Amino acid sequence: MFGFKTWRRKRWAGQSFPESWQAVLLRNVPYVSHLPAELQEKLQGLVQVFLHEKHFEGCAGLEMTDEIRVTIAAQASILLLGIEDLTYFYNDLRSVLVYPEPYVVKIKNRHSSFFVQEGFQQRRGEAWERGHVVLAWDEVRKGASDIHDGENLVFHEFAHQLDYEYGATDQIEQDHDESHYLSWARVVGGEYQKFLHAIEQNQQTLIDAYGATSPAEFFAVITEAFFEKPVELRHKHPELYRQLQEFYRQDPASYLSA
Ligand SMILES: [Zn+2]
Incomplete structure (x- = not known):
């Protein structure tokens, strides 16, 4: 079954990249033009896989468009440019939920069995272990527009997704004096x-x-x-x-x- 998934991804990756998507990359994701030509080409394939495989949903009245999908997929795929084959592709991720702007969530903090604090928190994005990434579209654009400021919401949330799937930070808080630790x-x-x-x-x-x-x-x-x-x-x-x-x-x- 895993083999079939990879085979299907390879077929998607080989499809030709629509010109209108290329225009979105030029307009919204300036990072791409800095990549060497072979990585730009690889990125196009990864974007195809992303858009075929992951579900996008507009929230709070946001109408989903190719512009939004391509802008997000391209940045998420930049993190994967080093993969050698397509057996891994954010395998646990099923959908990307997009709000027009930072959204407010109700939070509950349980301090003890008697005291629960409730409140509201504004968020720009989040990644859930259950296969969803949530993003605010205006923050996505802001993050993409300046490629040197070290702030990019899509890189940030998809790094969390990779962390969930790879357990990248599982061990980093422990004391590692033993030389056999990674x-x-x-x-x-x-x-x-x-x-x-x-x-x-x-x-x-x-x-x-x-x-x-x-x-x-x-x-x-x-x-x-x-x-x-x-x-x-x-x-x-x-x-x-x-x-x-x-x-x-x-x-x-x-x-x-x-
Ligand atoms: Zn975070």
């Missing part, structure tokens, strides 16, 4: 601790301070930095850069200069 956990965990310390000291950091929330958020914001500020990240955090380079099997510093 260098991923050692390096990323060590960088996370240093980062927490720098934030506590109110130091300026290249990595977004929001990453101090949790290891999962740290992974999401270092992904944003890796793709949008690769040269600076490699300069300031060479070990971390190398780990991300292995994880994503890509070297954004080679095509995205500062």
Whole structure:
């Protein structure tokens, strides 16, 4: 069955890329024009797979269009440019829900069995373990328009999706003195601790301070930095850069200069 899925993805990836989609990429996803030609071509195939396989839904009155679908699919697919075949393609992800702008959710915090705090929170996006990513369209566009500011909502939420599926941050909070531990956990965990310390000291950091929330958020914001500020990240955090380079099997510093 798995073989069939991959076979189908290969067929989709080989379909020709509509000109109207190409125009959307040019207009909304400037990142693409920085990719080397062979990666641009690969990206087109990945976008085809994404759009065939994942369901998109407009929420709060947003009408779903090809422009929205292509803009999101292209950025989500940039994270996958390093994959060698199509056996993996956000396999747990089923649908992408899109709101026109940041949306409000009702939250409940259970402090004890007697005290539950309820409130409302505004969100730009989120990734759920059950196979949904939720995004605010105006934030998607904003994130895509500046490719050097280290902020990209789609990269952020799809990094969470990868994290769920790969367990990328499962181990990074543990103490890893033993040499047999994966260098991923050692390096990323060590960088996370240093980062927490720098934030506590109110130091300026290249990595977004929001990453101090949790290891999962740290992974999401270092992904944003890796793709949008690769040269600076490699300069300031060479070990971390190398780990991300292995994880994503890509070297954004080679095509995205500062
Ligand atoms: Zn997040």
